[in-house]
Amino acid sequence: MSALDSGLRVAVAGGGWAGCAAAVELAAGGARVTLVETARSLGGRARGVEVEGKMLDNGQHILLGAYGETLRQLARVGIDPDQALLRLPVQMRYPEGSGGMDFVAPRWPAPLHLLGALVRAKGLARADKLALARFTTAARTMGWVLYNDCTVDELLERFDQTPRLNRLLWHPLCIAALNTPPERASAKVFLAVLRDSLGAKRRAASDMLLPRMDMGALFPQAAARFVEQHGGEVRLGCKLTAAAPTDSGWRLSLSGGDAEFDALVLATPATQSAAILAPHAQDVAAQLAALAYEPIATCYLEYDSSVRLDLPFYALLDDPAQGRWGQFAFDRGQLDVTQPGLLAVVVSAAAEAAAFDQGALGKMIAAQLAHDLRRPELATPQWTRVITEKRATFSCTPGLLRPCNETPLPGVVLAGDYTAGDYPATLETAVQSGVAAATLIRAYGKLPPEKRRLSHTDGGQEPTSVK
Numbered sequence: 001m002s003a004l005d006s007g008l009r010v011a012v013a014g015g016g017w018a019g020c021a022a023a024v025e026l027a028a029g030g031a032r033v034t035l036v037e038t039a040r041s042l043g044g045r046a047r048g049v050e051v052e053g054k055m056l057d058n059g060q061h062i063l064l065g066a067y068g069e070t071l072r073q074l075a076r077v078g079i080d081p082d083q084a085l086l087r088l089p090v091q092m093r094y095p096e097g098s099g100g101m102d103f104v105a106p107r108w109p110a111p112l113h114l115l116g117a118l119v120r121a122k123g124l125a126r127a128d129k130l131a132l133a134r135f136t137t138a139a140r141t142m143g144w145v146l147y148n149d150c151t152v153d154e155l156l157e158r159f160d161q162t163p164r165l166n167r168l169l170w171h172p173l174c175i176a177a178l179n180t181p182p183e184r185a186s187a188k189v190f191l192a193v194l195r196d197s198l199g200a201k202r203r204a205a206s207d208m209l210l211p212r213m214d215m216g217a218l219f220p221q222a223a224a225r226f227v228e229q230h231g232g233e234v235r236l237g238c239k240l241t242a243a244a245p246t247d248s249g250w251r252l253s254l255s256g257g258d259a260e261f262d263a264l265v266l267a268t269p270a271t272q273s274a275a276i277l278a279p280h281a282q283d284v285a286a287q288l289a290a291l292a293y294e295p296i297a298t299c300y301l302e303y304d305s306s307v308r309l310d311l312p313f314y315a316l317l318d319d320p321a322q323g324r325w326g327q328f329a330f331d332r333g334q335l336d337v338t339q340p341g342l343l344a345v346v347v348s349a350a351a352e353a354a355a356f357d358q359g360a361l362g363k364m365i366a367a368q369l370a371h372d373l374r375r376p377e378l379a380t381p382q383w384t385r386v387i388t389e390k391r392a393t394f395s396c397t398p399g400l401l402r403p404c405n406e407t408p409l410p411g412v413v414l415a416g417d418y419t420a421g422d423y424p425a426t427l428e429t430a431v432q433s434g435v436a437a438a439t440l441i442r443a444y445g446k447l448p449p450e451k452r453r454l455s456h457t458d459g460g461q462e463p464t465s466v467k
Contacts, residue, residue, distance in 0.1 A: 007030065007031070007032050008026075008030075008031045008032065008262045008263060008441070008442075008444075008445040009031075009032045009034075009249070009260075009261045009262045009263070010026050010031045010032065010033050010034070010261060010262065010263045010264070010265065010441055011033075011034050011036065011240075011250075011252055011259070011261040011263075011264050011265070012026070012033060012034070012035045012036070012264075012265040012267055012415075013036050013240040013252075013264065013265065013266055013267060013268050013276075014036075014037065014044065014265075014266065014267030014268040014269070014272075014415070014416075015035055015036070015037030015039070015042035015043070015044065015220060015224075015234075015236070015267075016042075016043060016044020016045060016046070016047075016220075016267060016416075016430065017043070017044060017046055017219060017220065017417075017427055017430040017431055017434070018044075018267045018415040018416045018417060018430040018431065018433045018434040018437070019035065019037070019044070019265065019267030019268075019415060019434060020035070020042060020043075020219060020220045020223035020224070020434065021069075021073055021223070021415075021430065021431040021432075021433075021434025021435055021438075022265045022267060022415045022434035022435070022437045022438045022441075023035045023223060023227050023232065023265075023434075024073060024076060024077060024223050024226050024227065024434075025434065025435050025438035025439070026265075026438045026441060026442070027226060027227045027230035027231070027232045028076070028226075028230065029438070029442055031232075031441070031442070031445065032231060032232065033227050033230075033232035033233070034232065034233045034234075034235065034259075034261070035224065035227055035232065035233070035234045035235070036235045036238040036239075036240060036254060037234075037235070037236050037237075037238065038237070038238065038239040038240075038268075039236065039237070040236050040237050041216060041220075041236070042216060042220035042221060042223070042224055042234075042236070043058075043215055043216045043219075043220040044220075044269075045058065045059070045389050045391075045392055046058070046059065046061060046215040046427060046430075047214075047215055047216045047220065048214030048215055048216030048217060049214075049387065051300060051385050051387075052302065052383060052385065054338075054339060054342065055214045055216075055217075056214060056300060056332075056342075056344075056387075057211075057214050057215045057298070058215070058298070058387050058389060059215075059296050059298045059346070059387065059389055059392065060298050060328075060330050060344040060346050061211060061215060061427065062176070062208050062209065062210060062313075062328075063085065063208075063209035063210075063211070063427060063428075064196075064197050064205070064206070064207070064208065064209065064428070065087070065197075065202075065204045065205045065206060065207035065208075065209060066196040066197045066200055066205040066206070066428070067209070067426075067427065067428040067431075068428075069428060069431045069432050069435060070219075070427055070428050070431045073219065073223075073431055073435075074218070074219060074222075076226070077219065077222035077223050077225070077226040078222055078225075078226070079218065079219065079222050081209075083212070084211065084212055084213055084218055085209040085210065085211055085212060086209065086210040086211075086212055086312060086334075086335055087207050087208075087209055088207060088208045088209075088210065088312065089104060089105045089106070089107055089113070089206075089207060089208070090104075090105045090113075090114075090117070090197070090198065090206040090207060090208060091103060091104035091105065091117075091208065092104075092168065092169055092172065092173075092315050093311060093314055093315060094123070094168070094314060094315050094316065094317065094372075095314055095316075095372045095373045095374070097374065098316075098317060098372040098373075099317055100123055100168055100315060100316075100317055101121060101122060101123030101124050101168050101169075102121065102122040102123055103117055103118075103121045103122075103123075103124070103169070104117060104120075105117040105203075105206065106120070107203065108203065109203055110200060110201055110202060110203040110205075110206070111136075111140075111199075113203045113206070114136065114198060114206075118132060118133060123168070124164070124165065124168075125162075125164065127162055128162050128164050128165045131159075131160060131161050131162045131165050132161075132165055132169070134159060134160070135156075135159045135161060136198070136199070138159060139191060139194065139195075139199065140199060142191075143195075144191045144192065144194060144195030144199050145188075145191065145195075146187055146188045146191050149186055149187060149188040149398040149399050150187050150398055151182065151183055151184060151185060151186070151187060151398055152170070152174045152178075152182040152183075152185040152186070152187050152190050153182045153183045154187065155187035155190070155191075156170055156182070166182075167317075168315075168317075170182070172315055172327060172328075173190075173194075174190055175327065175348045175349050176327070176328065176346075176348055177190065177193045177424060177426070178190060178193070178393075178396040178424040179294045179296060179348045179349055179392060179393040179396070179424070179425065180294055180349060180393075180395050180396045180397065180424075181349050184395065184397055185396055185397065185398075186396050186397055186398045186399075186400065186424075187398065188398070189396050189422070189423065189424050192422040192423060193423060193424065196422075210312060210313065210330070210335055211335065212335050212336055213336065235254075237255065238254055238255045238256065239254065239255045240252055240253070240254055240268065240272075240276065241253045241254075241276075242276065242279075243264060243276050243280075243412070245280070245409075246260060248260075248262065248449065248452065249261050249262040249263065249411060249452070250262075250263070250264050250411065250412065252264065262411060262445070262452070263411035263412070263413075263441045263444055263445070264411060264412045264413075265413055265414075265415050265434075265437050265438070265441060266407075266412065266413070266414050266415065267414075267415040267416055267434065267437070268416075269391070269416075270288040270289075270291050270394070270416060270418050271288070271289065273285075273288055273414060273416070274286075274288035274289040277407065277409070277412075280408075280409055280412075281407055281408050281409055283408075284403055284407050284408065284414075287401065287403045288403060288418075291394045291395075291418055292394065292395040292397075293390070293391040293392070293393065293394055293395060294348075294349050294350075294351070294392060294393050294394070294395050295349075295350045295351055295354050295388055295389060295390045295391070295392055296346065296347065296348050296349075296350055296388070296389050296392035296393070297325075297346075297347040297350040297353050297354055297361070297386055297387070297388040297389075298344055298345070298346050298347070298386070298387050298388075299326070299344070299345045299346075299347070299361065299362055299365045299384060299385070299386045300332075300342060300343070300344050300384065300385045300386075300387070301342070301343045301344075301345070301362065301365070301366055301369070301378075301381040301383075301384050302341060302342050302381055302382045302383050302384075303341040303342070303343065303377070303378065303381050303382060304341050304382075305333075305340040305341040306340075306341065307333075307340075307341045307343075307377070307378075308331060308333060308334070308340070308341075309329070309331040309334070309343070309373070311331070312330065312331055312334045312335065313328060313329060313330040313331065314328070314329045314372075314373075315327070315328055316328060316329055316345070316368065316369075316372055317372070318347075320352055320353070323364045323367075323368075324364070324368045325347045325350075325353045325361065325364060325365055325368070326345040326346070326347060326365050326368050326369065327345075327346055327347060327348060328345070328346045329343060329344070329345045329346075329369060330343065330344040330345075330346075331343060332344055343369070343378075343381075345365050345368075345369065347365075350388065354388045354390065358384075358385070358386040359384070361386050362381075362384030362385070362386055363384075365384070366378060366379050366380070366381055366384065367379050392425075393417070393424065393425035394417075394418045394425050396424040396425065402418055402419055402420040402421070403418070403419055403420065404419065404420050405419050405420075405433060405436045405437050405440055406440055410444065410452065411441070411444050411452065413437040413440045413441060414433075414437065415430075415433045415434045415436075415437035416430065416433055417429040417430040417433060419433045419436075421433065
C-alpha cells in the first residue's frame with residue numbers, strides 16, 4: 001500500500017522552504033496534508049516582506065545553477081525558473097577602481113569556462129592566478145573531498161593561497177555560502193559547495209541565479225496553492241506546541257485545538273523542534289538545542305527611479321574596522337521592473353554589524369556605495385531599511401554533527417536546512433531536506449496500520465528507514 005492509496009494524514013509543522021517542499025512532495029503522492037505555520041505568511045527565513053509599500057525579501061538571495069532539487073520543485077508548483085530567475089555566469093566583480101578584481105566566466109563548456117575566467121581576470125597578479133589554478137587542480141584530484149575537517153583558513157593555507165586571492169575570492173565565497181567566517185567555517189562543507197558549482201561537469205551548475213520576484217512568491221505561496229489543489233489544507237497563524245503519541249498516530253496541540261494525524265513532519269526552527277521532541281526523544285532534542293547560529297543583515301536603500309548600476313550586482317570590499325560592512329550590492333531595478341532605484345546590500349556573518357542602530361548602519365553602507373561606485377549621490381538615499389535575521393543559518397563549523405531527518409519516533413521526521421547533508425544552510429539544503437522527510441513519511445505510510453500501531457506501543461525504537 002502506498003501513500004497514494006492510503007490517504008495518510010500528515011501534519012507538516014513549519015512553512016519555510018523545507019516544510020513547503022515536504023508538503024508538496026507528500027501532496028503529490030496522495031497524502032492528506034495539513035501545513036501549519038505560526039506566522040501569517042509562508043517562507044520562514046526566505047520570505048517576502050512589505051517595506052515602504054514594496055514587496056521585498058527578509059534577505060536578498062543568490063541561488064546557484066547546482067540547486068537541482070529547488071529548480072525541480074519550482075517547476076512542479078508552476079513557477080518557470082527561466083522567467084522567475086535572472087541567470088548570470090559565475091562571477092566576482094568589484095566596482096572599477098575600488099581595489100577589487102573583475103572575474104567573470106565566459107559561457108564555455110566546463111571546466112574551460114573557469115580557465116577562461118582565470119585568464120581574463122583583471123586585478124589578480126600572476127601569483128594569484130597560479131594559486132587559484134593550483135587550488136582547483138588539487139581539489140579536483142581530491143574529488144573535492146576532505147576526510148579530516150578543518151577550517152577554511154587552514155585549508156587555504158595548506159594550498160598556499162595568496163592573501164589577495166583570499167581577500168577577493170575565497171573569503172567572500174565562504175561567507176556568502178556558509179555564512180560563517182573562514183577562520184571558523186568548515187572546509188569540508190566549503191569544498192562540497194565548490195564541487196557542485198565551480199567543479200561541476202555542467203557549466204550551468206556554476207551559474208548564479210537572482211530571483212526576479214520576492215521569495216514568498218517564488219516558492220512558498222505557489223507551494224501552498226499546490227497543496228490546496230491536491231486536497232490539502234494550509235493554516236497560517238497556527239502554532240504547534242506539543243505532540244503526544246496515540247494508538248494510531250499523533251495528537252498535536254495546535255492553535256485552535258487538538259488534532260490527530262498519522263504522521264508529523266517537524267519543519268519548525270530547530271529550537272522549536274527541540275521543545276516538541278524533548279519529552280519523547282531527548283538525545284535528538286539536545287542535538288537540536290546545541291546548534292549555534294549566525295545572523296545575516298540586508299540593507300535596502302531607495303533612490304530616485306533614474307538610479308541604475310552598471311551591473312545587476314557587485315561584490316564589495318568589506319572592512320568592519322573602517323565602517324565598511326557591505327559585501328554584495330544588488331540593483332533590484334534590474335531584477336524587478338517595478339523597483340527602479342532600489343538597491344540591496346547584504347552583510348553575511350553579521351554579528352558585529354547587527355549591533356549598530358539600523359539608521360547608523362544604513363548611513364555607513366550608503367557611504368560605502370558612494371565611495372566604491374564613485375557616485376556621490378548614493379550617499380543620500382531617500383530612505384534605508386535594515387532587515388536582520390538573527391538566526392539566519394546555523395554556524396557551519398568543522399566536524400559539526402547535524403541531526404538526521406529520521407527520529408526515533410515512528411511517523412515523526414525532521415526537515416530543515418540544519419539536517420545532515422553535504423551543504424551548509426542554503427535554500428537547496430532546505431528543499432532537499434523537505435523531500436527526504438517526505439520520502440521517509442511515504443515509506444512509513446506503506447506499513448499496514450497494525451504495524452504502525454505496534455511501532456508506537458513498543459516505544460518506537462526501530463524507526464522506519466529508506467534504503
